[in-house]
Amino acid sequence: MTTQSATALFATTAIASSEGAAAPEWVQLFPAGPQLVARDGRSWRLSDPQAVIAAFEANGAPIPIDYEHGQAHRAPKGETAPAAGWITAMEIREGAIWARAEWTDKAAAMIAAREYRFLSPEFYHTKAGEVFLVVGAGLVNRPALRMTALSRADDPTAPHTTETDMDLTALCRALGLDAGASVENILAAVERLQGEHRTALAAAEAPAMERFVPRADYDQAIARADTAETELAAVQTERQTGEISAAIEDAVKAGKIAPASRDHYRALCAVEGGLENFKKLVGTMPVIGTPSDLDERDPARPSGLSEQQRSIASMMGLSEEDYAKSL
Structure with missing residues (x-):
C-alpha cells in the first residue's frame, strides 16, 4: 500500500518552559484543524481527529518518541535511533490532539535542562493531505509551525513529502479488513467504529423506554x-x-x-x-x-317417596303412606 508520510513540528510553546521544570506527562501533537499550514508552505488537513485517535487505539501498542526523528532518518540506514519515550494515549482538547508521554530518564533530564524543547509528530496522510495515522514523534529544537505544540523545520532542499510503502496489516486486522484494504476503506472502517461507539454510549445514557x-x-x-x-x-x-x-x-x-x-x-x-x-x-x-332412588326422595316427607312415585300414587288414588307400604 502506497501513501505519503510527513514530519512537522507544531509549536512555539516549549515542552518545559524553564530550566529544571519536569518533563510534562501530556504534550500536544497537532493543533486544532481542519487546516494545518506550515511556515514553509506545506499544508495538511485534520478533519477528523477522533479517527486519528481511533487508528492509534486500534493498533493496540504504544508508539515511539525519538530524538530528531531518528526512526525515520537514521534507523533505515542501520544507525542507532533510541527512544526518548512512548506515546501511550491520545485525547482531543478543543479540536487539538494531545498525547500522554512516558519519558525515558535520559529524555526527561534533557527536557528539564531545556536541551530539547519541542516535539514533532510523524504521521501518514493521503495524497489529498488528510492526516489519518500517527506513527511516532521526535524531540527537536527547530519548530516550523505556529501552534501550541512542537515542530521541526525540514531541510528546505528536501522534498516536502516522500512516497513510502507502509505496512498497515496490523491496523487492517484490528479493523476486520483485508490486508490490502485501501486507505479510504480504512478511514471508512474507523468512522463506522466511531459511529457504533457513539450509538452505544447514547444507548447506555438513555436506554429505550420500551426496554426500561x-x-x-x-x-x-x-x-x-x-x-x-x-x-x-x-x-x-x-x-x-x-x-x-x-x-x-x-x-x-x-x-x-x-x-x-x-x-x-x-x-x-x-x-x-x-x-x-x-x-x-x-x-x-x-x-x-x-x-x-334414595337420592331422589324428599327426606322432609314422611313417605320418603320420589316425585315420580308420588305422581303414581296420586293417579292410583292412594295416599303416599299407603303407596309406600305397598313398595
Whole structure:
C-alpha cells in the first residue's frame, strides 16, 4: 500500500518552559484543524481527529518518541535511533490532539535542562493531505509551525513529502479488513467504529423506554401475575373437583359402582389423567346393582317417596303412606 508520510513540528510553546521544570506527562501533537499550514508552505488537513485517535487505539501498542526523528532518518540506514519515550494515549482538547508521554530518564533530564524543547509528530496522510495515522514523534529544537505544540523545520532542499510503502496489516486486522484494504476503506472502517461507539454510549445514557421498566412497576406486575396464577389454579381445581363428583354420581346412579366406594374412586380421579381413566373404566363395568332412588326422595316427607312415585300414587288414588307400604 502506497501513501505519503510527513514530519512537522507544531509549536512555539516549549515542552518545559524553564530550566529544571519536569518533563510534562501530556504534550500536544497537532493543533486544532481542519487546516494545518506550515511556515514553509506545506499544508495538511485534520478533519477528523477522533479517527486519528481511533487508528492509534486500534493498533493496540504504544508508539515511539525519538530524538530528531531518528526512526525515520537514521534507523533505515542501520544507525542507532533510541527512544526518548512512548506515546501511550491520545485525547482531543478543543479540536487539538494531545498525547500522554512516558519519558525515558535520559529524555526527561534533557527536557528539564531545556536541551530539547519541542516535539514533532510523524504521521501518514493521503495524497489529498488528510492526516489519518500517527506513527511516532521526535524531540527537536527547530519548530516550523505556529501552534501550541512542537515542530521541526525540514531541510528546505528536501522534498516536502516522500512516497513510502507502509505496512498497515496490523491496523487492517484490528479493523476486520483485508490486508490490502485501501486507505479510504480504512478511514471508512474507523468512522463506522466511531459511529457504533457513539450509538452505544447514547444507548447506555438513555436506554429505550420500551426496554426500561421501573422496579416498583416490575414488582407490582410480578405480584399481579402470581395472584392471577394462584386464582386460576384454584378455579381449575374447583372445576376438576366438580367434574369428578359428577362422574362418580353418574356411575352410582347407573349402578356401576357402590355408593360406599365414592371416596375410593374420587382419590383415583384426583391423579393426573385419573378422571379420563375412570370414565373409560365405567364404560366397561357391568351393572352391579339396581340403581337407587334414595337420592331422589324428599327426606322432609314422611313417605320418603320420589316425585315420580308420588305422581303414581296420586293417579292410583292412594295416599303416599299407603303407596309406600305397598313398595
